[in-house]
Amino acid sequence: MASNPAVGNDSIATSEATGHQVAIPPRETNEKHPGIEQYSKGDDGLAVGDVEKGTADSTSSNSDEDGQKKRGFYKRFRHIINGFIFFVMTGWWIVSLVLHRHDKNWVIPFLLWLAITLRLITLYIPVKYIMKPAKLVWDNTAGRVRNMIPEPFRIPAAATLAIAVIIVGSFVSAESADNTRENRAISLFGLIVLIFVMWATSRNRRAINWHTVIVGMLTQFIIALFVLRTGVGYDIFNFISTLARELLGFADQGVIFLTADSVADLHWFLTGVMPPIIFFVALVQLLFHWGLVQWFIGKFAAFFFWTMRVSGAEAVVAAASPFIGQGESAMLIKPFVAYCTKAEIHQIMCSGFATIAGSVLVAYIGLGVNPQALVSSCVMSIPASLALSHMRYPEEEETLTGGKVVIPESPASEKPINSLHAFANGAWLGLKIAGMIVSTLLCIIALLGLVNGLLTWWGRYLDLTGDYDLTIELILGYVCYPIAFLLGVPRGDLLKVGRLIGIKIVANEFVGYTQLIALIKKEPDLSPRTILIATYSLCGFGNIGSLGTQIGVLSQIAPGRAGDVSKLAFSALVTGILSTLSSASIAGLLVQNQAAFSQSAS
Structure with missing residues (x-):
């Protein structure tokens, strides 16, 4: 991807790489949002995993400390607090591994300890230094294989x-x-x-x-x-x-x-x-x-x-x-x-x-x-x-x-x-x-009831009654029938899943899930594959x-x-x-x- 052109006084510039006009914020806009102008890449670009926040936070421990100015207590005692967290979590993980290695799942405690430990490490060591060995491994393995393939054949x-x-x-x-x-x-x-x-x-x-x-x-x-x-x-x-x-x-x-x-x-x-x-x-x-x-x-x-x-x-x-x-x-x-x-x-x-x-x-x-x-x-x-x-x-x-x-x-x-x-x-x-969800559901379900009532009344004059009452769910079921088939739904349940997909698009997914749960209760022998795909x-x-x-x-x-x-x-x-x-x-x-x-x- 081509690099961004310099921000000048004009709000529109032309990209040398594509020839398209590029929307660039004027300088006064950057002054209003000072963080925008300061977001720039370093000599070798952004390190993998680094995320700039606000006015381009550095990954060094000094910038981490500056970011906590409003949290005076943590700023004064952050080394003690971080050390306490590390030793407590490490002790908990070791004890749980010794006591419950065979009767409880050891993967989740280990991953939780690893995530917290890595986060504490990155508070003191910039992420780019941690990622350099990974980048070196990548360049000497997958990167070499990629470079061996001629450019036109890579995609x-x-x-x-x-x-x-x-x-x-x-x-x-x-x-x-x-x-x-x-x-x-x-x-x-x-x-x-x-x-x-x-x-x-x-x-x-x-x-x-x-x-x-x-x-x-x-x-x-x-x-x-x-x-x-x-x-x-x-x-x-x-x-x-x-x-x-x-x-x-x-x-x-x-x-x-x-x-x-x-x-x-x-x-x-x-x-x-x-x-x-x-x-x-x-x-x-x-x-x-x-x-x-x-x-x-x-x-x-x-x-x-x-x-x-x-x-x-x-x-x-x-x-x-x-x-x-x-x-x-x-x-x-x-x-x-x-x-x-x-x-x-x-x-x-x-x-x-x-x-x-x-x-x-x-x-x-x-x-x-x-x-x-x-x-x-x-x-x-x-x-x-x-x-x-x-x-x-x-x-x-x-x-x-x-x-x-x-x-x-x-x-x-x-x-x-x-x-x-x-x-x-x-x-x-x-x-x-929650109030918005409740009011929306109430109105949508009531509106669907009104539409279904009108359609059912109209359909009776066409002898569309019983299991085939003319409703919006029935119409959407047939419209989305091919979609359900292409997803791999069992043949006997295509119309049912088509109805759910259609009602989700026209109403919302909440109504769709409500009808799915009702369908499961109504038909206990419904195919598990149907339930999963739906x-x-x-x-x-x-x-x-x-x-x-x-x-x-x-x-x-x-x-x-x-x-x-x-x-x-x-x-x-x-x-x-x-x-x-x-x-x-x-x-x-x-x-x-x-x-x-x-x-x-x-």
């Missing part, structure tokens, strides 16, 4: 490798009753059709960055392979889903305090789903105040930035969307939205449509949806959204964040005073989100209602780009929906025993 070779990995990973395992090789072949064919549709409808096929597409699809498959076929991957995601389920129990304690023990056992939406949403949003806001959310998102974004060669803005939003939601993820790059290219705006919206947010994730688990499928689908859809968006709307302009991963620091006026203030703000935000297919904000949300949020952040946002919104919506469906197709390829997967995750 075809990478595509061949990706296809081989997907075919071998999909078909080498033994068949099971609900996952035969015939079913896998249909799911693979559906994935090929999906990619072909993105290529055929691309805005400019010649501008497609095939490196981003190949690495994105391969990363999506490898993540699925890691989660669904390996013990370690299964344990990690099962641990995450278990933590998410336990949040429901913590919220129940608050419900019991406010009402009575019997109320928590009623399993009403108001008492079983809303309280976990409020608590989870408050907890996320507290972690955000401590800087943990930004740090995690930054590292996650750096991985996609360096592997897939996308811009920093795209990487940050894509990595943040499954954790904080479609509107909030765009707020992380608020100073840059006004200067994003059209392809970046398309990608920002696509990432929001392709996944769900952590707040509603807890709500779906409360309904009884498989938590491990939800978590893995969100992670799988990140590289898928990057790959498919770059196929549908390739980058043809010069990007302002093309050489860095940046999470600007929030303005001082918007920061909570302390942790209690952050938690209280989060509780209020969670209440608003769960993955619904796991995204890709619906007409979210279209308005995305347009509204981005138009408020960058009023001058409202026209571009509106023009690109529908294309991004379709691409986001297809990104979610690609995860469902890959899940159909890899899960060998859907019944066991669903039972173990319940």
